[in-house]
Amino acid sequence: MPNLEQNSDTFLQQLDDLMLPASLEEAFEAYRFDLLRKVCESQNENQLSWYLHEINQLHADAEPAPSFSETFDPFLRLHHGTSHCPPSTLIVLPPLPSTIVRGGIILPSALLGIVEGDIFALGSRLEMYEEAEVNMLARIATAALVDQRDFSDRKSAIEYIATNASQKLKQSLLSDQSFWSSVPRRQVEFPDMVSERRKQLASCDLFNPPLSENELECFADEEIREQTRDIRVMALSPKIRHLSFCRSCLNKFARWQTDLARFHQLAENSSSGRYNA
Numbered sequence: 001m002p003n004l005e006q007n008s009d010t011f012l013q014q015l016d017d018l019m020l021p022a023s024l025e026e027a028f029e030a031y032r033f034d035l036l037r038k039v040c041e042s043q044n045e046n047q048l049s050w051y052l053h054e055i056n057q058l059h060a061d062a063e064p065a066p067s068f069s070e071t072f073d074p075f076l077r078l079h080h081g082t083s084h085c086p087p088s089t090l091i092v093l094p095p096l097p098s099t100i101v102r103g104g105i106i107l108p109s110a111l112l113g114i115v116e117g118d119i120f121a122l123g124s125r126l127e128m129y130e131e132a133e134v135n136m137l138a139r140i141a142t143a144a145l146v147d148q149r150d151f152s153d154r155k156s157a158i159e160y161i162a163t164n165a166s167q168k169l170k171q172s173l174l175s176d177q178s179f180w181s182s183v184p185r186r187q188v189e190f191p192d193m194v195s196e197r198r199k200q201l202a203s204c205d206l207f208n209p210p211l212s213e214n215e216l217e218c219f220a221d222e223e224i225r226e227q228t229r230d231i232r233v234m235a236l237s238p239k240i241r242h243l244s245f246c247r248s249c250l251n252k253f254a255r256w257q258t259d260l261a262r263f264h265q266l267a268e269n270s271s272s273g274r275y276n277a
């Protein structure tokens, strides 16, 4: 059980960060959020808010992005189907806007104008920033985009940040389906996040007593069928705590409960029909 003295919101937040991924998208997002957290942990909250504010000011007429993970979105809001794939360690993503712009792909002059305008605007806003601060913002962008890019100078870092944060550029690119079907995708390999999360759960101090090997393993289908039969059976399961951090098992339990309720309803309808006949 969780330590009772812990604030439940904090506990849930920490638990959210350790959830076992149930799909390829969740596995990749778990890796991306870990990278982003690691880069951001050296900065204080005010500094991070200020960086985000500077980027949001580039799109003052749009809804401000609430976080770096949304500002620098590697999925580009394209339908990618990875939420239905099982977790793995390789994902295929749209190319980054900065790769498109730098890669010699011919863009309409209106789009190039948007990119140049955003780069100029960000450069002006960051004029008073130290070199190290611009580098930090670029590192936040590469972490959020799960990109390996390094920057040799301030100019290339600002170009990268502005291009990948540009909402107008993304919207214009996304509206052209024929363009997207012709550009090469990028492949990203990343660690096995299911196994990583299991290790982190085993050693975290959220549970007292610590989780056992058995509790870290997913429920077999037969176990789920048996335990959804009666909530008392489920409550007494020696590995009930598994459900607090495994979305995949939670979903399976929910599906079985729905199926069971439907079955009972059908049985009831059929027996009342018989008596009414």
Ligand SMILES: [Zn+2]
Binding pocket: 217, 218, 219, 242, 246, 247, 248, 249, 250
């Ligand atoms: Zn599970």
